[in-house]
Amino acid sequence: MPLSNITDPLPPDRQELAPFAVSLGDPAGIxxxxxAKSWVMREARGLxxxxxxxxxxxxxxxxxxxxxxIDSPEQAADIFPSALPCLQVGEAGDxxxxxxxxxxxxxxxxxxxxxxxxxxxGSAAGIVTAPVGKEQLYGVGFTHPxxxxxxxxxxxxxxxxxxxxxxxxxxxxxxITIHIPLADVSAAITIDLIRARALTxxxxxxxxxxxxxPRLAVAGLNPHAGENGALxxxxxxxxxxxxxxxxxxGIDIYGPLAADGMFHARARETYDxxxxxxxxxxxxxxxxxxxxxxxxxTLGLPxxxxxxDHGTAFGxxxxxxxxxxxxxxxxxxxxEAARARIAHG
Numbered sequence: 001m002p003l004s005n006i007t008d009p010l011p012p013d014r015q016e017l018a019p020f021a022v023s024l025g026d027p028a029g030i031x032x033x034x035x036a037k038s039w040v041m042r043e044a045r046g047l048x049x050x051x052x053x054x055x056x057x058x059x060x061x062x063x064x065x066x067x068x069x070i071d072s073p074e075q076a077a078d079i080f081p082s083a084l085p086c087l088q089v090g091e092a093g094d095x096x097x098x099x100x101x102x103x104x105x106x107x108x109x110x111x112x113x114x115x116x117x118x119x120x121x122g123s124a125a126g127i128v129t130a131p132v133g134k135e136q137l138y139g140v141g142f143t144h145p146x147x148x149x150x151x152x153x154x155x156x157x158x159x160x161x162x163x164x165x166x167x168x169x170x171x172x173x174x175x176i177t178i179h180i181p182l183a184d185v186s187a188a189i190t191i192d193l194i195r196a197r198a199l200t201x202x203x204x205x206x207x208x209x210x211x212x213x214p215r216l217a218v219a220g221l222n223p224h225a226g227e228n229g230a231l232x233x234x235x236x237x238x239x240x241x242x243x244x245x246x247x248x249x250g251i252d253i254y255g256p257l258a259a260d261g262m263f264h265a266r267a268r269e270t271y272d273x274x275x276x277x278x279x280x281x282x283x284x285x286x287x288x289x290x291x292x293x294x295x296x297x298t299l300g301l302p303x304x305x306x307x308x309d310h311g312t313a314f315g316x317x318x319x320x321x322x323x324x325x326x327x328x329x330x331x332x333x334x335x336e337a338a339r340a341r342i343a344h345g
Contacts, residue, residue: 017048017338019076019085020331021115021124024054027061027092027104029312030322031130036063037324038331039084045328048335050128051076051085053118054111055092058104059084062097062318073123089114097318105136112147116154119303126304126334127151130327131312145179147307148298155301160193163200163299165273166283166309167333168290171263172273174201174299175282185278186221186234194218194242194275201273202251204299207344208337209272217262217271218243218255219281225256239277263289283309292325295333304337306330 025031035052036059038045051070052059059067066083070076076085089110093103112132118124129147144150152162165174176197177188198216205214219225220239222232229236239256246253255275261267262274263285276282286294287309294309308326316322 017125017335018122019049019051019073019080019124020126020128020334021053021073021087021118022050022128022331023111023115023130024052024058024108025111025130026100026108026133026136026312026314027055027058027095028097028100028317029131029133029314030317031132031312032058033062033097033317033320033322034308034324034327035059035130036065036084037322038328039080040065041324041328042080045332047328047331048125049077049080050331051080051087051124053087053089053115055090055095055104055107056086056088058092058095058107059086061095062320073118087114098314098316100133100136100312100314102136102139105133105140105142108132109137109140109142112150113154116151116303119305120155125338126306128327128330128334129305129307131308131310133312133314148296148305151298151303151305152301155303157301160196161200161300163197163204165201165204165297165299166286166294167297168286168294168309168329170265171268171286171289172205173282173286174273174275175277175279176275177278179279182278182280186232189221189234189238189277191238191242191245194239195245198242198246198251198253198275199249200300201275204297205272208297208299208304208340210340210343211272213252214273215271216246216251216253216273216275217257217267218253218275219259219262219277220256221277223258223260225258234277292323293329294326295330297333297337304334304341306334306337 068083226235
């Protein structure tokens with residue numbers, strides 16, 4: 001065998017990644033259950049090695065399988081085949097599935113902080129975040145709108161440069177505005193905001209999905225994309241100028257489109273990601289099409305971060321009825337993104 005064949009690096013799909021850090025989220029939510037179920041399905045679903053970050057007691061409260069407490073991420077890979085590794089970061093007290101507590105919120109906060117630090121240090125290939133209860137987090141000093149904004153700050157990324165993409169097998173969407181009242185959306189949409197979101201989306205698709213020249217479709221804000229001003233001027237005054245500016249920069253982008261006609265199967269074949277003007281305009285189609293496989297991936301970060309696209313589901317926590325599909329999809333997408341970054345350089 002030629003020496004060059006021995007020393008050449010492995011292709012990205014064969015390179016061994018460090019284990020992923022999975023923050024368990026609120027101990028009383030379904031996070032511990034879907035993480036445990038994902039470990040059970042690790043071989044059948046081809047999941048990458050991972051370790052939980054949080055309170056091991058939250059796993060034992062909903063699962064009788066093997067849990068092994070670890071002291072460092074380096075131990076996770078060897079343990080993963082026989083037990084679910086868990087990096088203990090605190091104790092949540094008496095854990096009652098479905099009944100969130102301040103102690104549990106503190107552990108969830110600590111777990112998120114530790115997981116981000118490990119990924120930034122390279123001890124984890126990336127992070128996957130289980131859902132948290134924001135009401136409880138706010139009660140223990142969490143001041144960010146969500147986990148995405150917190151992670152961006154810890155990574156030194158400005159909030160407007162961290163883009164939330166919801167991705168599933170048949171659709172990828174990016175909301176231009178996210179957690180604001182619908183009445184405030186029109187004023188919040190600006191040419192600069194649309195441009196920033198679009199550019200980050202293009203770079204994210206290239207870096208995390210190996211899409212060389214991404215195609216973007218842009219939804220209008222108003223019914224029928226404004227009907228040339230008859231139903232609103234946002235398309236004329238803001239959205240279309242932003243699209244024209246992006247085209248001048250070489251971005252393959254078109255719109256604004258009537259949102260009610262851009263998510264059927266034939267339309268989805270014409271773009272790689274859809275930019276939507278507000279939260280529900282983006283999340284309704286992705287959750288309708290890919291509810292159990294939808295993944296929240298944050299673009300624009302120096303680390304890989306994914307999350308299942310659902311909440312804590314306190315109402316079913318502890319009933320053994322939580323579907324781990326989205327968590328498994330988040331783990332698979334994290335691994336795909338990490339390998340794509342290696343290929344992208």
